[in-house]
Amino acid sequence: MTTEFALDSTISGNQSKPWYQRPHVANEPAGFADLLTATVATLNTAAVHAPCVLASSLSAEDMVLFHLIAREQLPIHTFALDTERLPKATLTLWLDAEAHYGREIERIRPAADRLQALAETQANSAIFESKSARELCCTVRKTEPLRRTLEGKAAWVTGLRKAQSAGRAQVPHQEWDAGFGLEKFNPLADWSDEGLWYFIDRENIPVSKLYDKGYASIGCDPCTRPIRFDEHPRAGRWWWETAATANGSATECGIHVVAHKDSTQPENKVIA
Ligand code: SF4
Structure with a gap:
């Protein structure tokens, strides 16, 4: 069990249940107000780099960002990739x-000829x-x-966060994305699971119903499964291929460039 997931179990108090359940956090975590202020500041900095877009997967993190962009009325357009393999709950x-x-999440589909x-x-x-x-499926449906x-x-x-996996532990607030050739902002980089779910409940932010059904990380329907409470949060993604490794990093699929690691290495060009 990784340290970060031990924290999850403590927060949710679900150790006696076999499946993951999203945490409910009633009390504001220490330092959260300052963290939120810094997050809004990062979003404002991102918005100055016009045109700026939010790439949403409809995850809990991306719903927090969508909420803040709407609340602050920032000129950041939101889109999501409709891979045509998304779970019904995500489409809902x-x-x-x-x-x-009252804001659009632009639907981006794979090219018909490539499909x-x-x-x-x-x-x-x-x-x-x-x-x-x-x-190849991820390339056609997501990366392209x-x-x-x-x-x-x-x-x-x-919506990348350091706490999501060991592979994301160095995620900065801002970086040059060499893979796609533009600035990349990760305003939630320092958010803990505790802060994320506290804010979602406090602000009544809509999130996927799958978080109540054992899903901790949600992607395409065929490639996402529920996890047990003692599995790594990303263990339900592409589990048949490379399960969560001993250091807590799980398989990634093909979207996020880890420029902060070593963008000269081919394996770091595109991952998620
Ligand atoms: S996550 Fe699965 S279904 Fe979705 S694009 Fe990748 S391989 Fe295809």
Whole structure:
């Protein structure tokens, strides 16, 4: 068990239950007010880099950012990648969030010709049989549409947090994204699980119902499963391929560049 997940269990008090449950945090964590002020400041800095966009996966983190952008009325456009493999709960949240905030989350789809070529190349089930097939699916459905959407933008905002995994432990608030060629802002980099769920409850921010059904990290439907309370939060992503490693880092899929590690290394060009 990693240190960070031991914290999760303590917060949620769910050690007696077999499946992960999202934490409910009634009391404001120490230092949270200052953290929130710093987060809003980072978002304001990001907004100066126009045009700036929020790349949302409809995760709890991205819903917090969508909430803050709406509350602060920042000129940051939001989009999400519709891979055509998203869970129903994510699609429902998408519509609910747009209605709740009166703001669009632009729907970015894979290119039709690339989807057709993918279908002619491999069956849907191929992603479970080889890593290269899985990576091709992620490239067509995620990375290519993302790259297309980020073209011409000056900055993008993500919900990456240091606490999510060992692989994200060095996430900075701002970095040059060499992979996509623009500034990248991670305003929630220093947010703990405790602060995240405290703020979500305090502000009544809509989040996926799957967080109440054993899901700690939510992606495409075929590639996401519920986790037990003692598994790493990202253990439910591409679990058949490379399960969470001993140091707590789980498989990533193909979106986030780890420029703060070593962007000269090919393996660091695109991951998520
Ligand atoms: S997460 Fe799974 S379904 Fe989604 S794009 Fe990647 S391989 Fe395809």
